[in-house]
Amino acid sequence: MLGRDIEETSAKTGDTMYPILIFQIFLLFSSVLAERHSLAYYFTTIWSSEDQGNPFHQVVGSLDGEQILRYTIDDPVVRPLPEWMKNVEPEHWRELTEIAKHYELRHLTTVRLLNNTQSKTSGQTYQVRFGCDIFEDGATGGYEEFGANGKDFIYLDNIQRKFAPSADEARPLTEKWNRRRGSVKRQFFYKDEACIQWIEKYLSHRNDTFQGRAQPIVKVERLQSNGLTKLRCHAYGFYPQTIDVKWMKNGSDKASSVEKEMTLPNPDGTYQTFLTVEVQPGEEDLYTCVLDHSSLEMLLKEKWRMNHINHTELKNRSYHRMISFAAAVVSTVLLVGLLYACISGRKNRASTEPD
Structure with missing residues (x-):
């Protein structure tokens, strides 16, 4: 299994109960004052049977709406994007790169399978949305949704703890995935545990960058x-x-x-x-x-x-001045033209009238 197991801790009894009670109270206040945070990954694979080159594959990650990492088939290394993310230890990026390569191969296999068994078209677009949330009260939740050619296809059912079809044509593949119990277990591990750990890791580095606060x-x-x-x-x-x-x-x-x-x-x-x-x-x-x-x-x-004149006002004023100037130029040209026409008319009339 890719990823690391979560360490489990157990509470002690006896004379250590008082510190534990204090710690629980601290956690209670922390959860009340906490903010919601979201981590999401978007996988996109596009494959065409008519294209002899490599398929398109990309992974983009975002934290609280900010894009934080990217992986592509042309640059098969997970790379952090913001400066503060580059402080995360190199081992983490190596681990994510292994995961990304694993799912790159898996998704490419899936789109080829879809092309052979379903639409018989010349290509397929396969997308996966995966992520998790830490809510204001400290609760956590995660999701994984699969789409094929712009339509909902399969999703990870948090209640049944297995894959579930979003469309009738997805049932055969869903049943195949559910027979691989190790794969199902791995997906829930990533969604429920590893993803939450990644949020906490990223937030710790971002908080260090801003020392926890940055004034507006x-x-x-x-x-x-x-x-x-x-x-x-x-x-x-x-x-x-x-x-x-x-x-x-x-x-x-x-x-x-x-x-x-x-x-x-x-x-x-x-x-x-x-x-x-x-x-x-x-x-x-x-x-x-x-x-x-x-x-x-x-x-x-x-x-x-x-x-404090703002740029919009300056732009509007410049625009109005430009319009006024243009109008003045046009008026002048028209006036000159009109005078010229009058003078020319008089000369023409003088030359054509009989003596």
Whole structure:
């Protein structure tokens, strides 16, 4: 089996119960204050019987929405992408590379089998989505889903503890996989145990990079489009991911007409998010963007300032100036043309009229 077994520990009794109770209380508070984290891997294999070259195969891994590793058939080594991931020990990457090569061969065998037994087409696209989550309360969960040619095919049934078909044509292959008990056991090991260990490993290195916290930087911009005036609050460079951003009007009333965008990862492992509110022209100074984040000792508040002209406004002003200039040029050309036509007309009339 690829991967490492999980070490098991047992609690002691007697005079060690008091430290254990303290540790359990610590775990309880840790789980309450914990954040949700997700690790996902996406396998894609494309094979064509008409193509004499190598099939396309790729594995991409992401942590909390940030792409962290990649493996391709042209570069068959699992490589970390963010700088902070490169601090993970080399042995881990060798282990993941062995796993990736194992599933590269297995997936290629599967797509060839599908082509021979089902559609009889010239090629197949096979995809696998595998991952796990650590939830806010400390609970964990995992999944593995298989797709063929853009349709659900097979999935790992967490209740029955075996593979289950998502489509009728997947039943023969599902039964074949379930007869290989070692393979089924390995998949559940990766999903339920190894994947959670990998999340914890990656988070420990990411936390070390940011020392557990990175304060958000906030910028407020004024946007004008389609006759509407909006204020956009951009918070970026913060870690961990959870953040509370809101617009306040007159210091207390929560603003309406708010557009919130999802929190996105940055290449360095931090996060960013946007929150936009529609305002009446001239009332921009009544609005305040308020942020609450675990890295802050107090709420962070930011308003739009008149002297802080943003790039969008500069672009709009340049655009309007350019339009005004173009209109002036066109008007001048038309005026000159009109005068020229009048003068030419007079000369023509003078030359054609009888004496």
